[in-house]
Each structure stands twice: as structure tokens, then as C-alpha cells.
């Protein structure tokens with residue numbers, strides 16, 4: 473694993489660092505929106521006083537804190553980048569591949585590097601047809617086992633959100649609502665599914681996370697940050713696009729790790745790019761909130 477010097481120093485000095493994933497860059501968004509988003513997220517984190525660390529695999533090496541040229545390399549439209557979750561990590565490094573890390577893969581690398589906070593768009597979860605396909609994202613089990621705090625706009629609306637929440641409950645993963653009582657639904661603010669605990673400030677979330685660490689129960693925490701009202705989609709429009717995309721995936725027989733990237737790109741198509749705008753803004757907002765929580769956390773820790 474290679475940790476860039478800025479990130480390494482911040483970790484060593486116990487200063488706030490926020491991890492960012494790379495599947496969203498290589499498989500979640502089209503070029504050049506992907507690279508714009510990746511760079512803007514890093515800037516938002518810096519503006520809030522934390523150090524960003526975008527994580528990917530470059531020629532078989534896990535890199536924590538990509539350089540601009542490394543971000544460009546995995547963002548390029550013709551790049552050959554494997555989508556890597558827990559299952560794929562050793563294969564990708566053994567074969568000297570370029571790999572984009574999912575939420576699950578990024579949590580593992582962040583934990584190895586000593587990073588607690590991580591901002592993404594929306595986690596993977598239980599798919600709507602899971603009763604027949606058993607398609608449940610590896611992100612959920614990772615949250616159960618790896619102690620990293622994930623700020624997201626909930627789980628992606630393409631999923632079955634009530635089942636996703638139930639699964640997290642079974643696995644003992646606390647689901648936090650930031651200024652909300654509901655699990656956010658990615659493109660929209662509400663899902664009708666309740667969170668476990670609501671907190672209204674980053675400081676309170678930081679205090680809760682410190683308490684949880686002291687108890688030593690391990691495992692991750694999912695922090696749900698609803699998309700800002702002005703960037704949210706209309707429920708009707710997004711639901712129609714999701715239904716079309718799901719029908720296309722079924723018709724084409726899309727399975728396994730191709731499902732999520734396929735659905736996201738078809739939804740961008742059916743909403744004429746509007747869902748991509750929402751996706752960008754919700755990621756920015758998550759990056760900012762993760763940085764605020766990280767800064768508060770280290771502030772509280774120093775006081776003790």
C-alpha cells in the first residue's frame with residue numbers, strides 16, 4: 473500500500489482525513505463529470521479543514537491519496553479499471569491491475585491506512601429482486617465488520633430500501649440521520665424508512681462516534697445525509713427512470729457487479745442528465761459533512 477506524504481503525515485499527527493472512493497469515478501459517472509466530481513470533492517474537504525484521500529488500485533498497488541494524474545488515469549473513458557470490492561482485492565493486486573474501490577473496498581483500505589471517515593454517494597444494498605436473485609451488496613457486510621464511518625445520501629434508490637435497512641439492523645450497523653428522521657433515498661430526501669438515531673450537528677455525531685469507539689464494539693456506522701432540496705429530483709421523475717432502467721436490466725440479463733453501474737447510467741439517460749447533476753451535488757454535500765465530522769472528532773479527542 474502507498475500512502476501519499478500529505479495523507480501519511482495527517483494520519484500520523486492524528487489530524488482529520490476523509491477517504492473518497494473510486495468506483496464512483498470509474499464506473500458510477502460518465503467522463504468528464506466523474507473527474508470534475510472527484511476533484512471538487514477533494515476541494516470541499518480541504519475547505520473544511522481536512523485532508524482528502526481518494527483511494528484506488530494503480531498497477532496492483534493500493535494507493536491512498538491519488539495524485540491528479542492518477543485520478544485522470546482511472547477516470548479516462550477508455551480506462552480499463554476493475555470494480556473491486558472485498559472479494560476482488562487480492563486478485564487485482566496480484567495481477568497488477570488498475571482497480572476502482574467500491575464502498576466495501578474503500579472501507580478496507582481506509583481502515584488499513586488508519587482513516588476513520590469516508591464520504592461516498594450512496595452505498596450499495598439489497599436489490600429489489602433480491603428474493604429471487606440474492607443480490608445484496610458487499611457494502612452491507614463491510615459496514616458490519618470494518619470500523620469506518622461512512623457518510624452517504626443513504627442507499628441508492630434503485631434498491632429495496634426497507635430491506636436494506638433491515639439487513640443493516642440484523643448486522644448491528646447503526647444508521648444515523650443527519651438532520652433527518654428518515655433514511656435518505658439518494659436522489660430524493662425521503663424514503664419512508666426510519667433511521668435509528670437522529671443527530672442535528674456534526675459535533676453531536678462526532679461525540680457519538682467517540683463514545684462508540686470507547687465501547688469497542690467495532691464495525692462501521694452509516695451516516696445518512698439527505699441531498700439538498702434544490703438538487704433533489706422529483707419523486708415521480710426519478711421513479712419512472714428507475715422503473716425503465718430496471719426493466720432494461722432484466723431484459724438484457726445484467727447480473728453481478730454490472731448491475732449498479734448499468735442502472736446508474738440508464739437513469740442518467742432517461743432523466744436527460746438530471747440524475748447526474750443530483751448525484752454530483754449529493755456527493756459534494758457528503759464530502760463536506762464527512763470533513764466537518766472528522767474535524768469535530770479530532771477536536772473533541774484533543775480536549776480529552
Ligand code: PSU
Nearest residue numbers: 495496500574575593594596609729732
Ligand atoms: N455512490 C454513487 N455512485 C456509485 C457508488 C456509490 O453515487 O457508483 C458505488 C459505490 O462504490 C458502491 C457501489 O459501493 O456503487 C455499489 O455497487 P454494488 O451494488 O455492486 O455493491
Ligand code: MN
Nearest residue numbers: 607608609728
Ligand atoms: Mn450486487
